[in-house]
Amino acid sequence: MIRWSRPGAIVLRHFYLMRGSPARVLPLFAWVGVDIILWGFITRYLNAVTSAGMNFIPVMLGAVLLWDFFARVMHGVATAFFEDVWSRNFLNLFASPLAVTEYVTGLVLSSIATSSLGLAAMVLLATTLFGLSFLGYGVALVPFLLVLFLFGIALGIVGSALVLRFGPAAEWLIWPIPALVSPFAGVFYPLSTLPRWMQWLSHLLPPSYVFEGMRAVVSGKAVSWTSLWGGASLAVGYVLLAGWLFSRVYRHAVRTGLLARYSAESVN
Amino acid sequence: MPPVMTATALTKRYGGTLAVDGISFEVRRNEILGLLGPNGAGKTTTIDMILGVLEPTSGEIRIEGVDSRSRSRALERTNFAAAYAPLPGNLTVEQNLRVFGLLYGVRGLGARIDELVEEFDLQPFRKVKCGVLSSGEQTRVALAKAMLNRPRLLLLDEPTASLDPSVARDIRGRLRAFVAGGEGAVLWTSHNMYEVEEVCDRVLFLSRGRILLEGDPRTLPGQHGKATLEDLFVALAREPLALERAS
Numbered sequence: 280m281i282r283w284s285r286p287g288a289i290v291l292r293h294f295y296l297m298r299g300s301p302a303r304v305l306p307l308f309a310w311v312g313v314d315i316i317l318w319g320f321i322t323r324y325l326n327a328v329t330s331a332g333m334n335f336i337p338v339m340l341g342a343v344l345l346w347d348f349f350a351r352v353m354h355g356v357a358t359a360f361f362e363d364v365w366s367r368n369f370l371n372l373f374a375s376p377l378a379v380t381e382y383v384t385g386l387v388l389s390s391i392a393t394s395s396l397g398l399a400a401m402v403l404l405a406t407t408l409f410g411l412s413f414l415g416y417g418v419a420l421v422p423f424l425l426v427l428f429l430f431g432i433a434l435g436i437v438g439s440a441l442v443l444r445f446g447p448a449a450e451w452l453i454w455p456i457p458a459l460v461s462p463f464a465g466v467f468y469p470l471s472t473l474p475r476w477m478q479w480l481s482h483l484l485p486p487s488y489v490f491e492g493m494r495a496v497v498s499g500k501a502v503s504w505t506s507l508w509g510g511a512s513l514a515v516g517y518v519l520l521a522g523w524l525f526s527r528v529y530r531h532a533v534r535t536g537l538l539a540r541y542s543a544e545s546v547n
Numbered sequence: 548m549p550p551v552m553t554a555t556a557l558t559k560r561y562g563g564t565l566a567v568d569g570i571s572f573e574v575r576r577n578e579i580l581g582l583l584g585p586n587g588a589g590k591t592t593t594i595d596m597i598l599g600v601l602e603p604t605s606g607e608i609r610i611e612g613v614d615s616r617s618r619s620r621a622l623e624r625t626n627f628a629a630a631y632a633p634l635p636g637n638l639t640v641e642q643n644l645r646v647f648g649l650l651y652g653v654r655g656l657g658a659r660i661d662e663l664v665e666e667f668d669l670q671p672f673r674k675v676k677c678g679v680l681s682s683g684e685q686t687r688v689a690l691a692k693a694m695l696n697r698p699r700l701l702l703l704d705e706p707t708a709s710l711d712p713s714v715a716r717d718i719r720g721r722l723r724a725f726v727a728g729g730e731g732a733v734l735w736t737s738h739n740m741y742e743v744e745e746v747c748d749r750v751l752f753l754s755r756g757r758i759l760l761e762g763d764p765r766t767l768p769g770q771h772g773k774a775t776l777e778d779l780f781v782a783l784a785r786e787p788l789a790l791e792r793a794s
Contacts, residue, residue, distance in 0.1 A: 288649035366635035374598035376619040
C-alpha cells in the first residue's frame with residue numbers, strides 16, 4: 280500500500296530543485312519552444328508551396344506537439360531519477376521506509392507536473408503563432424494524450440531501470456530513445472508508407488495508433504476507437520511491464536550490493 | 548525488555564568472497580553498541596544489510612520484532628548517518644530535513660525540524676545548501692536527519708570522523724542523552740578507540756566477516772592482556788587468528 284507522503288517527498292524534492300534552478304526550468308520550455316517554432320515555419324512554408332486546400336499545420340505541427348509531449352513525459356521521469364544519480368542519493372533514499380513503488384510513483388508525479396508545463400507552453404506557442412487549433416482533434420484528443428502519456432511513463436521507467444542496472448554512464452543511452460522510436464511510430468507519415476517489417480514493429484508501439492488516429496481526424500475520417508483503445512491497452516501493459524522491470528533491477532541491485540556501491544557502476 | 552534489533556546467522560557472500568560469515572548479535576535497548584574492526588572486516592556490509600540496501604545471502608534481521616524483509620515497516624523506526632552518504636548538496640538544510648521527514652512519516656514535521664536545527668546548532672545554515680557546508684557542518688545535518696523520526700535503532704558509521712574534538716564531544720553527549728532518555732539504541736562504528744571507550748556500552752570486534760570478541764570496551768583489553776582498546780584493535784587487525792584461538 281502506498282503511503283502518499285513518500286511519493287510526495289520525491290515530488291517536493293523535485294519542486295525544490297526546479298524552484299532554485301533556472302537551468303532546470305528553462306529546458307522544460309526551451310527545446311519544445313524551438314521545435315514548435317521550427318516546425319511551425321516549415322508547415323507554413325509547405326502550405327505555401329503545395330496545392331491549395333492542404334493544411335499541414337494540424338498534421339505536422341500537431342504531430343510535433345504530441346510527439347514532444349511524449350518525449351517530455353519520458354524525460355520527466357528519467358530526469359527526476361537522474362537527480363538521485365547525480366546527487367548520489369540512493370543510499371539515503373533506499374535506507375528509508377520508501378518502497379520502490381512509492382519511489383516510481385513519485386517520479387511519475389514529478390513528470391506529470393513538468394510535462395504539463397511543457398505541454399501548456401507548446402499549445403500556447405502553436406496556437407498564438409501558427410493558428411493550430413489543438414481542440415480541433417475533438418474528444419479523441421483525450422485518448423491521444425493519455426496513450427502518449429502512458430507510453431512516455433513506461434519508457435521513462437525503463438530508461439531509469441537501465442541506468443540503475445548499468446550505472447550513470449548509461450544515461451546517454453536514454454536521451455535518444457524517443458528519436459529511435461519515432462520512425463516506427465509514424466509521427467509524420469501513415470504506417471502504410473513503411474516496409475512490412477517496420478509496420479509489424481509499429482503495431483507494437485502505442486504512439487502509432489495515436490498518429491494514425493490524428494491523421495484520420497484531420498482528413499475528416501472517423502477515428503478507429505477500437506484501435507485507439509487497443510493502443511491504450513498496449514500502453515497500460517507497457518507501464519506494468521516497465522514497473523516490473525524496475526522492480527527486478529532494484530532487487531538485483533540490492534542482492535548484488537550494486538545499490539550500496541552505485542558509483543562503482545558494477546560489482547564485478 | 549526485548550532487544551531493539553537481532554541479527555541471526557547473518558551471512559553475505561559475493562561470489563566466492565564471504566564478506567559476513569554467519570554472525571549473530573543483538574542491539575539492546577538503551578545501549579550504544581560499537582561495531583569495531585579493521586577495514587574490510589564486514590562492518591559496512593553488516594550495516595547495509597540492516598538498512599535494507601543489501602540483501603543477506605542467508606540469516607535474519609529483526610528490528611523491533613519486525614522481520615527486515617517487511618522493509619518499510621522495519622525501517623520506519625530506524626535511521627542512519629554515514630560519512631559516505633551525505634545528504635544532497637543541491638538542497639538546503641531545511642529542504643533536506645523536510646524531504647526526509649516526509650519519507651520517514653514524521654508527525655509535526657515543522658516543529659521537529661525547528662527542534663533539530665536548534666539541537667544541532669544549524670540555525671545559521673538553515674537556508675544554506677548542504678553542498679557548501681564544511682564537512683563538520685554536513686555531519687551535523689546528517690545527524691539531524693538521522694534523528695528526525697526519533698529512531699529506535701540508530702546506525703552511525705563513523706559519525707564523528709570529520710568533526711573537531713569539541714563538536715565531536717558535544718555530539719557524543721547528545722547521542723548518549725538520546726539513548727538514556729528514550730527507548731532507542733545505537734549501533735556505532737568508529738576507528739577512534741578513545742571515542743569508543745567513552746561512548747560505547749559494549750563492543751563487537753569483527754574480522755574477516757566474523758565476530759571475534761564481544762564485551763565492555765573498558766574491561767576487554769585487560770581480559771586479553773592488552774593495555775588499551777587500541778592495542779587490542781591493532782593485535783586483532785594483525786593477527787585475528789591468534790586472538791581467535793586464545794579466546
